[in-house]
Amino acid sequence: MLRFTIRRLLQVIPTIIAVVLLIFVIFSVVPGSFASSLMSDGRGGADADMVARINEQFGLDDPVHVRFFDYVTGLLQFDMGESFRFRQPVTEVIGDRIWASLKLSIAAMVFAIVVGVPLGFIAALKPGSILDSITMIGAVSGLSMPQFWLGLLLMYFFALILGWLPSFGYGGGDFKYLILPAITLGVTPLALLARTTRAGVLEITNEDFIRTAHSKGMSNSRVIRWHLTRNVMVLVVTTIGLQFGSMMGQAVVIEKLFSWPGIGTLLVDSVAIRDIPVVQGTILVIVLWFLFINTFVDIIYAAIDPRIKQT
Amino acid sequence: MRRFNLNLWLGGVLTLIVIVGAVFAPWLTSLDPVFDANLMYAEEPPSGQFWFGTDEQGRDVYTRVLYGARISLTVGIVSQIINSVIGLSLGISAAYWGGWWDDLVNGLTNVMLAIPSLIFALAIMAILGPGLPSLLIALGLTNWSWTCRIARSSTLSLKGQGYVQAASTLGYSDIRIMWTQLLPNMVGPILVISTLGIGAAVLAEAALSFLGLGIRPPFPSWGAMLTGARELIVIAPWAAVFPGLAIFVTVLGFNLLGDGLRDYLDPHMRTRQQ
Numbered sequence: 336m337l338r339f340t341i342r343r344l345l346q347v348i349p350t351i352i353a354v355v356l357l358i359f360v361i362f363s364v365v366p367g368s369f370a371s372s373l374m375s376d377g378r379g380g381a382d383a384d385m386v387a388r389i390n391e392q393f394g395l396d397d398p399v400h401v402r403f404f405d406y407v408t409g410l411l412q413f414d415m416g417e418s419f420r421f422r423q424p425v426t427e428v429i430g431d432r433i434w435a436s437l438k439l440s441i442a443a444m445v446f447a448i449v450v451g452v453p454l455g456f457i458a459a460l461k462p463g464s465i466l467d468s469i470t471m472i473g474a475v476s477g478l479s480m481p482q483f484w485l486g487l488l489l490m491y492f493f494a495l496i497l498g499w500l501p502s503f504g505y506g507g508g509d510f511k512y513l514i515l516p517a518i519t520l521g522v523t524p525l526a527l528l529a530r531t532t533r534a535g536v537l538e539i540t541n542e543d544f545i546r547t548a549h550s551k552g553m554s555n556s557r558v559i560r561w562h563l564t565r566n567v568m569v570l571v572v573t574t575i576g577l578q579f580g581s582m583m584g585q586a587v588v589i590e591k592l593f594s595w596p597g598i599g600t601l602l603v604d605s606v607a608i609r610d611i612p613v614v615q616g617t618i619l620v621i622v623l624w625f626l627f628i629n630t631f632v633d634i635i636y637a638a639i640d641p642r643i644k645q646t
Numbered sequence: 647m648r649r650f651n652l653n654l655w656l657g658g659v660l661t662l663i664v665i666v667g668a669v670f671a672p673w674l675t676s677l678d679p680v681f682d683a684n685l686m687y688a689e690e691p692p693s694g695q696f697w698f699g700t701d702e703q704g705r706d707v708y709t710r711v712l713y714g715a716r717i718s719l720t721v722g723i724v725s726q727i728i729n730s731v732i733g734l735s736l737g738i739s740a741a742y743w744g745g746w747w748d749d750l751v752n753g754l755t756n757v758m759l760a761i762p763s764l765i766f767a768l769a770i771m772a773i774l775g776p777g778l779p780s781l782l783i784a785l786g787l788t789n790w791s792w793t794c795r796i797a798r799s800s801t802l803s804l805k806g807q808g809y810v811q812a813a814s815t816l817g818y819s820d821i822r823i824m825w826t827q828l829l830p831n832m833v834g835p836i837l838v839i840s841t842l843g844i845g846a847a848v849l850a851e852a853a854l855s856f857l858g859l860g861i862r863p864p865f866p867s868w869g870a871m872l873t874g875a876r877e878l879i880v881i882a883p884w885a886a887v888f889p890g891l892a893i894f895v896t897v898l899g900f901n902l903l904g905d906g907l908r909d910y911l912d913p914h915m916r917t918r919q920q
Contacts, residue, residue, distance in 0.1 A: 353757040361769055475905070479845065479898035481852050484872060484890030491879050491886070584762030588853045592876075602765075603857050606772040618769055622761050629760075 340634050347630050354622050355410065359403055362611050415619070416612035420605070425616040429598055433620070435505060436597030439590070440582040442517035444575065447524035452571060454525075455532025462537060470529055477526030483588045486519035490593070503594045516593040520586055524578040528571065535570040539563060569639055576632030580625040654906025660899030664892075668715035677706045679713035679866040689882040699884035701874060707885055710866035711892045717867045718896060721781050721851040722844040728786030730793055730840050737797025738824050742805065751794065758791040764850055771859045781860050785847045792839055800832035834911040838904050845900030852893045868893050 397405070409416065415425035458470040493515060494502035506512035539545060540563070548558045583598070590599030598617045605613040667674065687704040690696050698707035740751035758766075767784040774780035801824075804810055810827050818826070854860035855869030863870050868889040875886035 349753070350756055350760055353753065354760055357757060357761075358769070361773065475901060476894075476898065479849075479894060479901050481849055481856075481869075481872075481890060481893045481897070483853060483856055484886075484893065487872065487876060487879065487886055487890070491883055495880050581762050584765045587764065587768070588857060591857055602768070603859075606768065606859060609772070614769065614772055618761075618765055621765055625762060626760050 336638065339637055343630055343633055343637075347626055350626060351623070354626075355407065355619065356403075358615055358618055358622075359406055362615055363399055363402065410619075415616040418605075418610055418613045420608060420610045420613070425612050428601065428613060429616055429620055432596055432598050432601050435595060436583055436586060436590070436599060438513065439516055439520060439586055439595060439597060440579065442513050443520035443582065443586075444524060444579050446517055446521035447528055447578070448575060450521075451525040451528030452532050455529040456536060456567075458529065459533040459536035459540070467533075470533070474526040474530045477522045480522065482519055482522060482585070483592045485522060486515065486589055486592045489515050489519060503592075505594075505596050516589055516595055519592075520582065520589045523585065524575075524582070527578060528574055531570055531574045532567060535567040536563060539566050542566075569636065572639065573632055573636055576628055576635070580628030580632070583621045583624050651906050651910055653902045654910055657899050657902030657904070657906050660895055661903050664715050664896045664899060665719065667712050668719050671709075671712040671716060675706070675709040675712055677709040679705065679710045680864045682706065682709070689878065689885075691882075692884055698888040699882060701871070701882065701885045702878050707871075707888050710871060711868070711888050714866040714868045714871065714889065714892060715896070717778070717861055717865065718848045718851060718893070721778070721785065722848040722896075722900075724782050725785035725789075725847045726840050726843045728782065729788075729790040729843060730836065732787070733790035733793025734797045734829065734836065736790070737794040738801045738828055740794075741798040741801035742820065742824060742828070751798070755791045755794050758788070761788075763788045763846075764853060767850055767854065768857075768859065771854060776859055776862050778861060781851060781854065784854075785850055789843055789846060793836060793843070796835050796839055797832060800835065801828050804828055804831055834907075838908045838911065841900055841904035841907060845897040845904070848893065848896050848900070 406416075413426055415429075417423065418425050418428050421428050454470050458464075458467040461467055490502050493500050500515055501509075501512050502515075504512060545558060545562055548562055549555075553561070586595075586597065587599035587602055589595070590597045591603045594600065598620060602614060602617040602621075604610075605617065682705060684704040687696070687700050688702055690700040690704070692699040696706050696708065698711060701707055701710070736751045736754075740748040766788040770784035770787065771780055774783060804827075810823060813823050813827050851860055851867070852869035852872070855862075855867040856872050858870075858873060861867035861870050863874065871889040872886060875882070875889065879886050
């Protein structure tokens, strides 16, 4: 198990290096420097002195390979450069907002699990029933619906018409402010979880060991508790992990819709004003989070599923 | 006997409705989506004259939704074609030639899978700036990894087949073998993943335009229409309901069509999505 863990951790390193390189390359091939685009933003033409000063200050005149080397050495020391907008280290800017994003992801995931898994389970126990059909239609709708539209409708209905919940903002961490964004963000994983759980239960009900358990006189509830749950859990945990990993990426639009002060809103705002160091930094954090969770899920998966050979 | 494939039919009908709306937009409405603004009629609720109501500038929401279908479908289909071409060329050639090329393609695919495609597209839009061409590039370059994986694994299993070896013995060039022997034999799964990909691209376009990074106003993109509608949702909720419903119907259509095609082509095949 330890060897598997170490090997899996080592495997992810080349991917991380490639991602860093890719992100760096994308933002280095930008035609026209940041300084000239800043100057020509309708606030008068580019002042040559000013451009030179900004280029100098941010080291934008250096050759590409020097900048890449600087960037990587910086990253290794948790230095992602300085934000053009905030005049603050990018790590600090992101650090101030990451908790809000994490909180939203966790809340959305909890909502998705608590509703999605039981729903898929119940649907699978009576395939073809009305409840099953409704669940599956709901799931495919949930996967096809633009989340931000659903969020907009929820905001309209629960905040503006009924007045039960605040429509947007963070409210200094008040739980009430978390409900609508979390439900909105949780709909896609909810739909996926319901689908996966149902498919997993259906598949496993037909397996030999379930039939054996039944035929040797095990009670129905015991079969469900003992065999079914344990085997379906493997599938469900994987889905949860993958969804949780990609959630920060999906949250970008939802955060912006609800003016949630997380890194998603930060990313969109920084793109709009071309605050490139922050854009690079947030994207890197989102991707690293995704990779970290994926690797973690793989390791957990190997630990709980006896069918996987741990070589 | 084959069971009635509800997904395929429902998906097909929904998709067809959207395509008809997009193609025949000028015949289905007499107004212009951009220029027929009239503040006299601003924020009118749905009525016989304005089926879906009007927006803050008095433009007909029905007309804008119809023309919006053109943008969504163009972005969805063109970007998916780019993705398919990239994914197929890389996937087939990697598996066929093997060696360092295969390793490189595999590595690249893994990196692409590690970056959420919406985030990747957002990064590209950040550099290229808003607009239709940027959108086609951003969405066309970021969602080919699944196509590539399927093309690669299909090629690996087809490579050993007698007819492929025969073609090789006959002196067919590698490119000709890929084009005439390998490609036609993976059309099914590629069609399924492409159909689902169009739905995903439509959703991504809507999200990017909603954030102000995709299609910019006044052009009638469904996502951009929702940005405007957000500000006046209390006064004119219809301006938010209908464009979103259009996105929903379109994406649902393509998703059902994809699921239906998968069941139709191979009832046993159950590839896991996402």
